[in-house]
Amino acid sequence: MQLEINGLTKRFGSFTANDRIDLTVATGEIHCLLGENGAGKSTLMNMLYGLLRPDEGEVLLDGEPVTFHSPGDAIAAGIGMVHQHFMLVPVFTVAENVMLGREQTRGLGVLDRAQAASLVKELSEKYKLAVDPDAVVEDLPVGVQQRVEIIKALANDARILILDEPTAVLTPQEIDELMAIMSSLRDSGTSIVFITHKLREVKAIGDKISVVRRGKVVATTEPTASEAELAELMVGRSVKLTVDKGAVEQGPVVLDVQHLTVIDHRGATVVKDVSFDVHAGEIVAIAGVQGNGQTELIKSLLGLIRPAAGDILLDGRSISRYATRESLDAGIGYIPEDRSHDGYVGPFSVRENLVLDRYQDEEFSHGIGLKLGAISAHAKELVAEFDIRTQSIDSPVSALSGGNQQKVVVARELSRPLKVLIASQPTRGVDVGSIEFIHQRIVAERDRGTAVVIVSTELDEVFGLADRIAVMYAGRIVDIVSPTIHRNDIGCLMAGVDPETQRQETTNA
């Protein structure tokens, strides 16, 4: 089905989130919508899916104008959407979720359990989705849950599929699998609108790329465009895609982790006898596929979980029994992986979030009352310095885009004197322009002499930042290597394979 959007405009109060958008998606085309966080991509798609009403403009499907008052209308017209946050019932099976999601306004008819199961099986085989109809959704990895959402849309005969930042939650392997699924859907004639801010992805899979910046489509181009060109279109200025970083000037050891073991609440040993140190002025990256103990290791460094054995020394003093408050006071800065959970308080203002763990400091408090003027001045300074895009310092952090929310956390953590900075997935879900900025700030912190630990599943980030790389697999640090190591060798270590053995096997085969 062909989709044509003409002059679509959406305003929120005085703010124009979509400004006269024109877009054409041909039948069987993967059309990428590339844009930074807050550019207006989801707003456009929500209009297309009947969740928002356009203020101006029209939508045509196969040349016919359509108006949607609800997602039901959009689904009935053949549009399916997979949202950033899944809308599945976790305790139900895949088939039950598909049964519930069946849209009857299309005259598709009610499904019983057995029919739903066989439909799931059929779609799963046709598009190589590998989804078991009887699996309970909450037991499935995120990548598979996403495929269940795709099946739900296909079960409603979607001819146009909207995928809103589907790769943000996926591992590199799951991204490859999703790309294969998208190709097979395209080959069967489904049109796909693929939203992302990752340049590598649009070049890998897109037939056409439309770049959205500040509510406008600034260009529609081909995947042959270079990453630098695309980045510039997206951000509106030229962007450095590599991290600028001088040689490391290693100081004394600041953080010394000795034989650390962590046992989780189910009794599983998730961190096994881990030892490493981090010097002043050095960035150590902990690389690994998600779920290999990195999260638990970091939490134990911060006193969020107690290690079962081993010790953590900060400037030679044990902090392994410290409460989190004491660790932060001792000079550890923390940029958490799940910022919405641990990083900020969404309903609180930008101003409040920027002093979240410091409002008791003398600088901001008289003991009984807060120094509101000082808190505001502090917020204004950081908003300018960290280029936090917000309407005002009184806006709730929840109203900001992901990249700007992350900048609030980074700004707060880097605005106090640190001995150690621990940053877990510091740029996950963050746009290119903000990634560049956050990376620069992390390197600047290193150059100030802070000992920096980053945890990242993104190899580009690991190679860009690290002075040394510790690879974690199955709870252990399997090796500590220099960033001059070959990408493939790191891939092997991350998969628990010895690179040397792998090389011999490839030679012999």
Ligand SMILES: Nc1ncnc2c1ncn2[C@@H]1O[C@H](COP(=O)(O)OP(=O)(O)O)[C@@H](O)[C@H]1O
């Ligand atoms: N319901 C809303 N009310 C007010 N502003 C909104 C609403 N939804 C989105 N916005 C604003 O519109 C802009 C575009 O948001 P969005 O379409 O979600 O961007 P993207 O998906 O490209 O990251 C952002 O500045 C966002 O804060």
Ligand SMILES: [Mg+2]
């Ligand atoms: Mg969005």
